[in-house]
Amino acid sequence: MEVSVFGSGYVGLVQAAVLADVGHQVICVDIDDRKIVQLRQGIPSIHEPGLAALLEENIKAGRLHFTTQASDAVAHGKVIFIAVGTPPNEDGSADLQHVLSVARQIAGMMEQDRTLVIKSTVPVGTADKVRMETRATLDARDKTHLNAYVVSNPEFLKEGSAVADCSRPDRIIIGSQDPIAQAQMAELYAPFNRNHERTTYMDNRSAELVKYAANAMLATRISFMNELASLAESLGVDIEAVRKGIGSDPRIGYHFIYPGCGFGGSCFPKDLKALIHTAEENGIEPRLLRTVTRINDDQRQLLLHKLKAQFPEGLAGKSIAVWGLAFKPNTDDMREAPSRYLMEALWAEGARVRAFDPEAMTECRRIYGYRNDLELCATRDDTLQDADALVICTEWKAFRVVDFDELRKKLRARLVIDGRNLFNPQQLARAGLHYIGIGLPYIRPSSASVPA
Numbered sequence: 001m002e003v004s005v006f007g008s009g010y011v012g013l014v015q016a017a018v019l020a021d022v023g024h025q026v027i028c029v030d031i032d033d034r035k036i037v038q039l040r041q042g043i044p045s046i047h048e049p050g051l052a053a054l055l056e057e058n059i060k061a062g063r064l065h066f067t068t069q070a071s072d073a074v075a076h077g078k079v080i081f082i083a084v085g086t087p088p089n090e091d092g093s094a095d096l097q098h099v100l101s102v103a104r105q106i107a108g109m110m111e112q113d114r115t116l117v118i119k120s121t122v123p124v125g126t127a128d129k130v131r132m133e134t135r136a137t138l139d140a141r142d143k144t145h146l147n148a149y150v151v152s153n154p155e156f157l158k159e160g161s162a163v164a165d166c167s168r169p170d171r172i173i174i175g176s177q178d179p180i181a182q183a184q185m186a187e188l189y190a191p192f193n194r195n196h197e198r199t200t201y202m203d204n205r206s207a208e209l210v211k212y213a214a215n216a217m218l219a220t221r222i223s224f225m226n227e228l229a230s231l232a233e234s235l236g237v238d239i240e241a242v243r244k245g246i247g248s249d250p251r252i253g254y255h256f257i258y259p260g261c262g263f264g265g266s267c268f269p270k271d272l273k274a275l276i277h278t279a280e281e282n283g284i285e286p287r288l289l290r291t292v293t294r295i296n297d298d299q300r301q302l303l304l305h306k307l308k309a310q311f312p313e314g315l316a317g318k319s320i321a322v323w324g325l326a327f328k329p330n331t332d333d334m335r336e337a338p339s340r341y342l343m344e345a346l347w348a349e350g351a352r353v354r355a356f357d358p359e360a361m362t363e364c365r366r367i368y369g370y371r372n373d374l375e376l377c378a379t380r381d382d383t384l385q386d387a388d389a390l391v392i393c394t395e396w397k398a399f400r401v402v403d404f405d406e407l408r409k410k411l412r413a414r415l416v417i418d419g420r421n422l423f424n425p426q427q428l429a430r431a432g433l434h435y436i437g438i439g440l441p442y443i444r445p446s447s448a449s450v451p452a
């Protein structure tokens with residue numbers, strides 16, 4: 001099938017590559033020349049496992065093309081994905097100008113019926129707006145006989161496993177009540193439904209809300225666990241035991257109940273804000289959603305509070321090792337990352353940061369540039385040189401195996417603050433370290449291993 005994708009960002013690029021990979025003929029269009037030049041050579045603009053290989057293979061096979069010419073994409077794709085950004089406005093609502101302008105552009109050029117598939121995360125009612133705008137544009141061109149069908153098809157891909165999520169989706173949501181558009185979507189997604197049907201059809205508005213509902217539910221689970229972690233800590237209870245205890249109930253499950261230093265990334269915080277805005281606009285008081293956000297805002301300050309509590313003399317002049325800058329493992333994305341809240345607060349306190357991340361060092365440099373109070377270290381263990389304490393912000397696999405004796409020898413305050421509960425408190429206490437997690441009992445370091 002001929003498919004075009006507007007937008008070669010995270011969502012558009014992965015979708016384009018995966019659709020080409022199952023045999024569709026895909027043109028991906030973006031206004032950014034430099035990006036398109038790179039993508040033509042198979043160089044991905046984002047770090048995502050498996051993406052480079054997918055690009056290379058499908059470009060070579062002639063199924064995947066990149067262009068800055070919107071007209072080529074409109075002429076080519078019977079089905080046209082809209083996967084452009086919807087950044088937040090100041091009031092938290094999603095800014096739809098890019099989505100609407102792409103829709104108008106398509107309607108301004110199309111000479112045959114086209115199906116516009118909205119992949120960007122957009123508030124309820126956006127498909128209706130796109131339908132109205134495209135109709136008005138077509139009518140103004142005297143193309144009253146042409147149809148622009150509008151499908152709402154939210155994405156559910158996670159950074160770090162975007163290619164896998166997109167190639168093997170656990171559900172495909174098609175919001176459209178038009179039989180022609182539904183049939184096209186069925187054909188397009190047939191390769192993904194081979195073993196069993198994963199598609200659910202519904203109206204546009206419901207499909208639009210599915211995306212927000214899914215993210216809000218997941219964010220709620222995390223904030224719930226973070227609140228319980230604080231309670232567990234004050235009760236001397238181990239939240240990790242509680243997590244395992246509740247996760248075994250299949251109605252609850254083990255996913256997304258990991259307490260930590262707060263959720264970040266490009267989706268949860270932004271989508272929660274947008275959903276809160278939608279609720280307010282419609283006269284519904286979003287009590288739960290507001291609390292979920294507030295708990296998370298507090299949670300991202302928690303590492304600093306825990307650190308401050310250990311240094312009553314203040315953090316000025318202290319040197320803090322930070323492991324993990326990305327908002328989660330397997331990505332270089334630092335949007336809304338807990339590490340940023342920590343580092344910025346540390347700098348405000350007059351502390352210095354020695355940081356390491358397996359992927360996000362370039363991104364960190366791009367955001368913060370060169371500054372005296374930030375040293376980006378070549379390895380995880382280099383951060384420990386002359387450091388007073390270690391703080392772990394991201395649960396990268398490379399942080400899981402650690403020589404605790406080394407940590408004790410290097411860290412002046414023998415202090416590890418772990419925002420991801422990677423270790424066993426008893427083991428660290430035995431090694432003579434002060435280990436403070438999220439909702440973990442504090443165990444005094446055994447004196448045998450602590451030098452006088």
Ligand code: UDX
Nearest residue numbers: 155156157158159256257258260263264265267327328
């Ligand atoms: C999320 C959704 O999962 C995805 O379906 C949607 O399309 C986009 O938003 P993503 O932002 O890539 O994906 O990351 P995800 O893996 O969901 O993690 C979100 C945040 O929650 C991370 O900061 C992570 O550290 C945190 N998290 C996750 C927890 O703190 N505890 C958990 O148990 C799970």
